[in-house]
Amino acid sequence: DVKVTQSSRYLVKRTGEKVFLECVQDMDHENMFWYRQDPGLGLRLIYFSYDVKMKEKGDIPEGYSVSREKKERFSLILESASTNQTSMYLCASKHGTVQETQYFGPGTRLLVL
Amino acid sequence: AQSVTQPDIHITVSEGASLELRCNYSYGATPYLFWYVQSPGQGLQLLLKYFSGDTLVQGIKGFEAEFKRSQSSFNLRKPSVHWSDAAEYFCAVGAGGFKTIFGAGTRLFVKA
Numbered sequence: 001d002v003k004v005t006q007s008s009r010y011l012v013k014r015t016g017e018k019v020f021l022e023c024v025q026d027m028d029h030e031n032m033f034w035y036r037q038d039p040g041l042g043l044r045l046i047y048f049s050y051d052v053k054m055k056e057k058g059d060i061p062e063g064y065s066v067s068r069e070k071k072e073r074f075s076l077i078l079e080s081a082s083t084n085q086t087s088m089y090l091c092a093s094k095h096g097t098v099q100e101t102q103y104f105g106p107g108t109r110l111l112v113l
Numbered sequence: 114a115q116s117v118t119q120p121d122i123h124i125t126v127s128e129g130a131s132l133e134l135r136c137n138y139s140y141g142a143t144p145y146l147f148w149y150v151q152s153p154g155q156g157l158q159l160l161l162k163y164f165s166g167d168t169l170v171q172g173i174k175g176f177e178a179e180f181k182r183s184q185s186s187f188n189l190r191k192p193s194v195h196w197s198d199a200a201e202y203f204c205a206v207g208a209g210g211f212k213t214i215f216g217a218g219t220r221l222f223v224k225a
């Protein structure tokens with residue numbers, strides 16, 4: 001079974017802090033994704049990576065950056081957390097391109113005070 | 114632009130009743146379509162997907178979906194709902210390359 005793990009289920013941070021969200025997958029997938037999930041808005045893509053050290057902006061990259069130094073690990077970084085970044089963050093990975101299934105981690109619920 | 118619309122924010126059905134969740138998409142080419150389910154406190158799990166061929170697709174947990182090109186729809190159905198089906202359901206379209214566009218989701222409540 002594919003497994004995608006996220007470093008934390010819940011996080012509470014203060015405005016202005018630098019926040020790291022870690023995601024690890026164990027199926028050697030080339031592609032990894034970070035989404036933000038908000039009620040009524042579904043999932044919105046923040047960033048994705050199709051190879052080590054390669055990244056592409058998604059639909060809402062502002063205020064975020066990412067790092068992929070190893071194939072299995074994809075990190076989301078909030079350079080200076082703000083209250084409007086309070087949300088659920090989902091990591092996903094998949095093999096191949098558009099028709100392949102995405103496998104999701106359990107999510108990190110981030111509260112920024 | 115590609116988009117996915119799930120018209121129902123939430124739906125309540127009685128246990129044992131049939132279920133249909135609606136999904137409409139906008140996409141210029143032949144779409145790759147998906148339904149995912151998110152149980153409380155969990156990530157998303159694939160229920161089924163459609164690329165080509167038979168327009169009625171069977172998935173896990175007794176779900177099926179029908180692709181109707183003329184209506185740009187991909188509705189999810191289940192003949193008899195169980196209490197464990199209470200969850201949020203997301204329709205999605207493969208938007209070319211690596212991207213997937215998700216709908217806003219429909220939350221399903223099941224009453225005894």
